[in-house]
Amino acid sequence: MNFIQYEQKDAVAVLTISREKALNALNSEVLTEMESTIDAIDLETVRCLIITGAGQKSFVAGADIGEMSTLSKADGEAFGKKGNDVFRKIETLPIPVIAAVNGFALGGGCELSMSCDIRLAAENAVFGQPETGLGITPGFGGTQRLARLIPVGKAKEMIYAGTKIKADEALALGLVNAVYSSEELLPAAEKLAGKIARNAPIAVRACKKAVNDGLEASMDEALVIEEKLFGSCFETEDQINGMKAFLAKEKPAPFVN
Ligand code: CO8
Incomplete structure (x- = not known):
């Protein structure tokens, strides 16, 4: 280069x-x-x-x-x-x-x-x-x-x-x-x-996609985009780790994916 x-x-x-x-x-x-x-x-x-x-x-x-x-x-x-x-x-x-x-x-x-x-x-x-x-x-x-x-x-x-x-x-x-x-x-x-x-990488990526794709769509379409990306974060290791740590009043383990 x-x-x-x-x-x-x-x-x-x-x-x-x-x-x-x-x-x-x-x-x-x-x-x-x-x-x-x-x-x-x-x-x-x-x-x-x-x-x-x-x-x-x-x-x-x-x-x-x-x-x-x-x-x-x-x-x-x-x-x-x-x-x-x-x-x-x-x-x-x-x-x-x-x-x-x-x-x-x-x-x-x-x-x-x-x-x-x-x-x-x-x-x-x-x-x-x-x-x-x-x-x-x-x-x-x-x-x-x-x-x-x-x-x-x-x-x-x-x-x-x-x-x-x-x-x-x-x-x-x-x-x-x-x-x-x-x-x-x-x-x-x-x-x-x-x-x-x-922060949790899958969630951060989903946030970027939700904001960017949503800005190019109508509000109704944008909210559907958000719902799908929101749903995609569940059952991930990071979601389980993040919520479990909050409920246990602990710091989450480093987010992995
Ligand atoms: N392209 C090529 N050379 C450049 C550019 C540039 N955009 N900007 C600066 N340079 C070069 C100068 O020619 C100079 O080279 P040299 O030492 O060989 O003479 C060197 O950089 C240092 O620049 P200056 O001596 O001019 O430095 P100053 O501190 O006096 O001034 C400025 C700094 C104000 C930034 C001045 O250089 C300037 O006005 N530059 C041009 C800024 C500009 O007009 N940019 C927009 C360009 S058009 C564009 O970006 C369109 C994008 C979309 C393209 C779509 C294509 C179809």
Whole structure:
């Protein structure tokens, strides 16, 4: 791998986009490497994934403008599909994914962070969809996910006018869950990931699926999705262990599956 670092510590894995001289911009090679890294995650042992960018300046400063500058209409659409496919894979990964946004999250970088379940930001993080200033639309899900995550009028302003927002505004809008100093960001992401990883994995996965699938369905359909996933947790070792420990006023044994 030239541009992706991947490290697993216990049940938490960290995927780092490492193309610092271009502020971790996403070219085709980075996207391909990201996809094969995600495909290779050992879902038997990894219970939470963190995605971050190398260095302290940028998470991802967007799709690679140099590469995009020469694309035809058909190539542009294919490039958009490639990014969408990788980001959808992240969004639908069975385990939770935390974006540790360590600086610029522009264009494809903002879109990558939004395909993750949870965003934590460094104080110097900047979010934006500056594509209209380059003559294109957001193409890796930005028009859809931003409008679902923050008030639609604010999303439209960010997309039409290219208005960028800093970490404190992203926090106020609910785009990020918390803001930390650059030094504290990754430890905070690891701490949260560890907390998620210690909970019952089947239940955590079912929660991710219930929230994500439910958001795409009507309330009636969504509640059926929840009922089925809720039911699927019963008779699992973790459900038996968790409830038995509660009733015995004890701590549960570590959750296993
Ligand atoms: N692509 C390629 N190279 C980049 C990118 C990028 N997105 N961003 C930064 N770089 C490179 C710069 O060219 C520069 O390279 P070099 O040193 O060789 O000149 C290096 O990174 C450092 O950048 P700067 O010197 O510009 O650093 P500054 O601190 O002055 O500025 C900024 C930092 C503000 C982040 C600035 O670099 C910038 O504005 N970058 C572009 C941000 C942007 O517009 N991103 C959106 C791109 S479009 C997109 O993501 C669309 C996604 C969907 C695609 C769908 C396809 C169909």
